[in-house]
Amino acid sequence: MKEPFFLSQRLGFTNAQAATIERLGVRKFLDQSLASPPAFPEPALLAGSPRTRDELRAVRQMSQDEKVKYAVKERVRAVGLAHQWLEKMHTDAYPLREKMVLFWHNHFVSDVQKVKVSYAMWRQNALFREMAFGNYRELTRKILYDNAMLSYLDNTQNKANKLNENLSRELLELFTLGVGHYTETDIKEGARALAGLSLGDQGGQYYRFWEDNTPKTYLGKTGNWKADDLVDAIFEHPQAGELLMTKFLKYFVTDTPTDSLVKDYTLAFRKADFEIKPMLEKLVQDERFLQSQGQKIKDPVSYLLQLLYEFQQAVPPLPYTQAYCNEQGMKLLNPPNVKGWDGGKSWLSSQKLLQRLNVVTLLASGKSFGTLKAGRRMEQLPEEMKAQLSQEVKEGTKPDLRWNRSLTKNKAIIKDLTDRHIFAVSPDLQRDCEQLLKYDFDASSATAHQSVTRLAEHIFKSPEFQIY
C-alpha cells in the first residue's frame, strides 16, 4: 500500500485520512489528531437509564415484570450507544482518538451485559475519550472509581467483612503488572484496600460502613492503603508499563511484537511517566511501525468501516451493525470476557471469513444495508431489534465504489486500487486483476464502472485484504 493509506488505516480505521496525511505529513497529522477535541455529547437515547443511586435503587425495587421491561429497554439503549460510537468512528475527521477509546475499552474491560446500566457504560466510554491520549497511571486511578468498572468486577460486593477479590485481581493481572509480578497475598490485601468502594452519584466512592481501615501490605509496602495508594504502588513497580506497551504495539504495529520492541517501548513509556502522547509520537517516527505493513489482521470493525468507506456508505442501521458485530465476535461495549478481544488471528475462522466476504458481495452487488433484504442476509436478529427495524429502515444510498475515474488504462486502475488496499501484490493477484480488468478495458464504456467494481470486489475478497 502507498504509505498515506497504510497510515490512515493504522492511525484511524479506514482510508479516509490518506489525503490529509499525504498533505500534512504524518507528524502534523498526529498533532492534529492529538489536538482534536473529545466531542461526544451525551446521547439522547440514554435518558431513562438510571444515573443516581436513588434511580438504581428504584430499579432494584421494581416488580419482576417491570424489571424485565426495564432490562429490554436498557439493552436497546446499550446497543444504540454502541451504534452511535461506531458511527463516530466512521465519521470523525481525526479518528485516532476513537481508536484509542477502543484500545482502552479493550484494556479496562467492562461489558454492558453484566453492568446492565447503559448510562454507566457511557460514562466509562467518555472517560476513555477524555483521557485517550493522557496518562495511563491516572487513567488507572480514575477507572477504579468508575461505576461501570466497580459493577463489572463486583467491587460493589467487596466489603471489609466479606471480601470480593475480583477487581483487585484484575487490576494487577490484566490492567497493570501482569501475571508473575505480584502474589496472591497482594491480591487479597488489595481487595481489602478496595473494600467499600462502590457506586456513587458522581462515580465510585468509599462507604464508611464497608471500608477496611486497617493496615495492608501491598507490593512490599505497608499502610492503610486505599485505591489511590494501590495505583501509586503499582506504578512504582519496575514492571509497570510493559503489559500495556505490549498491547499498544499489538494494537498499532504488529500482532506479534518482538521482545526487543516491547522492551524498547516500555523503557520509553516509563521515561515518559506513562504518558500515551509521547508513545504515539515515537510510533509515527519509528521505522518498525512505518515498515509494518502486512503484520496485522483486521478486526471486524475496521474491516466493515473500510468497506463502507470504499463504497461511500454511511454506517448501516443498527440491526445490521449489531448482527455483523455479533457474528464477527466484536460487540462494542460487550467484550466476551475481562481479558477483552485477543485480536490477531483470533478474529478469523472459516465461518467469520465467509461472513466478511458476504459483506463485500452485498456492497459490490449494489445493495445497501438499509433494506430488509439485506437484513435477512444477516443472522437472526434479537426480538427487540426487530421492533427497531421498522423504525430504522429506510432506503440507503446505493453503494458506489471509490476509484480514480481519471484513469483509463487497466493496469493503472489496478495499481490505483492495490496501492490503496493491498500490502503486497503477489504475481497471482496481479494476474487475477489483469484477467478481470483486461488490457482492452474501455474506460468510456457504459459498463466501465461495473467492471472496476467487479475488480474491486475481487481485491476485497482476497486473503491479502484481510491484512494490513
Add this chain to the structure above:
Amino acid sequence: MTMTTTRRNFLKLVGSTTGGLLMVPKFLPAMPTPGLYRGFATDRNVLVVIQLNGGNDGLNTFIPYESPQYYDFRKAIAIPKEQVLKTAADGMGWHPALSGFADMQQAGHLAVIQNVGYPNPNRSHFRSIEIWQTASSESEYLSTGWLGRYLDATCAPGNALGALNLDTIDNPSLMGHDSHALTMQDPQRFERLLKGMNETKDDPFDENPNLDFVRKLMLGSFEGSEQIAGALKKSLGTSPTYPRYKLAQNLSWMARLIKGGLPTPVYYTGLGSFDTHSNQLGKQKALLTELSASVKAFYDDMVAANLLDRVTILIFSEFGRRVRDNSSGTDHGAAAPLFVIGGRNSGKIIGSNPDFDTLVQGDLKHQYDFRSVYAAVLEQKLGVDPVQAGIRQEVLRGIF
C-alpha cells in the same frame, strides 16, 4: 448500460471469490458433503458445457461453402472455399482452424444442431446469455439457471460439488436456490495450494504468517476440497499433454477429476470473447484454434480412458452474428449452430443448412429452440424430467 432490474445488476456483478484461490457459493454448507464416490464416475453421465462468450459467428464456424449467397453477403470475411474443411456433408464444412472438430465428426462423435436460437431473439450480450443460462423466454426474468434448478432437484443438501465452474466469475446457469455449484478460477493454483496443505502442514504458502493463515483458512473452509484433492491424486500420472491454452488447461483439469472419480455431474467453462465487430478473421481464427485444440485434447483423453460415452460436451454461444458483414467483422445476430460431442450422440447434422431466403432483420432465423436441446440433455443424459429444471419444451430427438 440501462439495467431494468436490480437482479440483472446482481447477475452482472456476482463474483463470489475467495481471493483468486477459489470461489465459494454464498453459503457454505454446514453439513459435510457425502463420502467420496467409489470408483470412476463411469456409471454416471457427466455434462461439460463450453460457453463461447460474445456471440460466436456460427456462419464462419460451420460454413455453407456451397452457397453463393454466403459469399455474396460476406464480401469481406467469407472463408474461401478452398480453405474450408469439407468433411461434413451436404455442402457444410468447418472453419480451417477447426481440424479437431472435423476429426471428431469424421469419427462419428460430433453432432451439429443447426440454427439454434429462440423466438424474438435478443441481440444484447447480457440479455441473450441470460436467456440461455436461465432458459427463460425472451420476456421472462428468472433468478435461477437451468442447471441450477437441475442441481436443486437432484443434489443432496450440503453438496457443494454438484457443478464445477472454471471461470473468473460465477455462472448464472448454475445458480439455484441452494448452493450446489462451485466456481474455481485457477485449478493449477488450487492444486498447488492443496498439495502444500496436505504434504507439509507446517510449510507456509507465504512467508507472511498472516497471509499464510488466511489462505489456509479460505482453502480449508471449502468442504469439497478434500474430495477434489482425492480425485486429483487418483488421476495423477494419467494425463496426456494438453496444449498450452487456458481452455485446454481447464479441460485437462476436468478430465483428471472425471477420471479420478469425482461425483460431480456438471462441469462448465467458457471461452471468449467472440464479439468480432471488427478484425473478425484474425480474432475468430485464434479463438477457434484454441477451441479446436483444447476440445480435441480433452476428447482424446476421454477416448483413451474409455469415458467418452459417459461424457457429453455441449458447445454454444448466446447468439450468432449478422449474415452481412461490415468492413471487417459482423454485428450481433441470432441463430447459430450448437455442437454436441461424446455422450453417444448420433453424429448427425440436425436441421437444414443456413437459409438466406428467410432472414429476419438480416439474421438467420432459428429452427430449433435451445431449450429443446437442454431438454434432450436433461432427459437423456442427466436422467431427469426437464420440467424439474423448469424446461417445458419438447425434447429434440435425434441428438442422442
